[in-house]
Amino acid sequence: MKLWKPLAVMISALSLWSCGSPQTLDVRPLHIREVGKGDTDDPMVRGERQRRFHGAIGVGEQGDRLGYTYTVLWNDDSSSDSGEIVFEFQQGATGSRVKKMVHQIATGETSGRAEFAILGDDYRKGGRVLAWRCSLVRGGREVASRHSYLWQ
Template sequence: MKLWQALALTISALSLFSCGTPQVLDVRPFHIRQVKVDDSDDPMIRGEFQRRFHGAISVEEQGQRMGYYYTVLWNDPSSTGAGEVVFEFQQGATGSRVKKMVHKIEPGETKGKAEFAIIGDDYRPKGEASAILAWRCKLYREGREVASRQSYLWQ
């Protein structure tokens, strides 16, 4: 009987730990380094690759789609005012210069998705690929910062 009680206590404790608050901001990176995807790759990776390359027929068009893609999912039910998702990044080719991309959020939206792509000439300045060294993403609502995520190299 003591084993059963210990097991019940452990299960209830674990269920309490899993009841965390939902993430307000989630960043999902995807990097395309080559034009061809291997058949041995994960089906989800092949699907994402095909989605990003849809409509690119020539080799030049496919080359322009190589680069870094960041999908940002945000969920902020605490506020319904206007806001923005700000994505900042540093590249190897630009040194310490911080580049910024912004996605506007309309008033009334409490959740959504923003796509940021560093592709084409932004990805291949002077003909060679320029790696993203660090990135940071912030969610602003009504002028105040609500949430932030960053790569481990961001300073």
Template sequence: MKLWKPLAVMISALSLWSCGSPQVLDVRPLHIREVGLGDSDDPMIRGEIKRRFHGAISMAEQGDRLGYTYTVLWNEASTSDAGQIVFEFQQASTGSRVKKMIQPISAGETSGRAEFAILGNDYRKGGRVLAWRCSLVRGGREIASRHSYLWQ
């Protein structure tokens, strides 16, 4: 019977702690450098690599799946306008040239997932990704953005 006061304090503290604002844009990079599972001790990374290589039988098919994949999760409900996720990046052999990929968002979508991949021939010719920037644009204005450490 005496435990209800500490329990009430703990529940109220946990509810206040969980009221932080959610992240509008989250970018999750994955770089697969070689065929196979690699030396990663993280079972989540091993599982993701296995999923990416699923169905690739020949060495050529497996080689086409090497490179960078960026998974972008977005959650933004302040406006219902149509928009787009813009992913800009620079590669090692292209110098300072900025390449751009765009994923459209239809009107009314408040959350979603987009994937941007630099794989296969693009990865072999362009080299590794040196810097990247991802933006959520709605109604002609930038809502949120994330970028790598080296982005200028």
């Protein structure tokens, strides 16, 4: 009978702990290497592949859609200043050169989605992406950052 108070406190603490704040920056990579169907893939991956290849009629058009796509979801309630999402990456054929892509964030936006793609000729000539880093910059300061394992 005396255990109900500690149990109630523990359940309350666990429920509050599980309601953590959402991530400020989430990066979801997708690598499509070949045009073939890939029937053994996960259904979600298969659906994403079909969406990416939708409308590509010939093998040449399908080949232009091979490569890497990074979907970045951001949520920053701390500031409503204008800013940018900076995506930096290194490819196999470009050595240690760091390439950069930028997505502008309008003033007042607190959440959104950006997509960065290394497809077609960029993918064929530059090779596979070896390392990447994505950062959310607001008002000249870095708010959040994510990077791959090999990023230095």
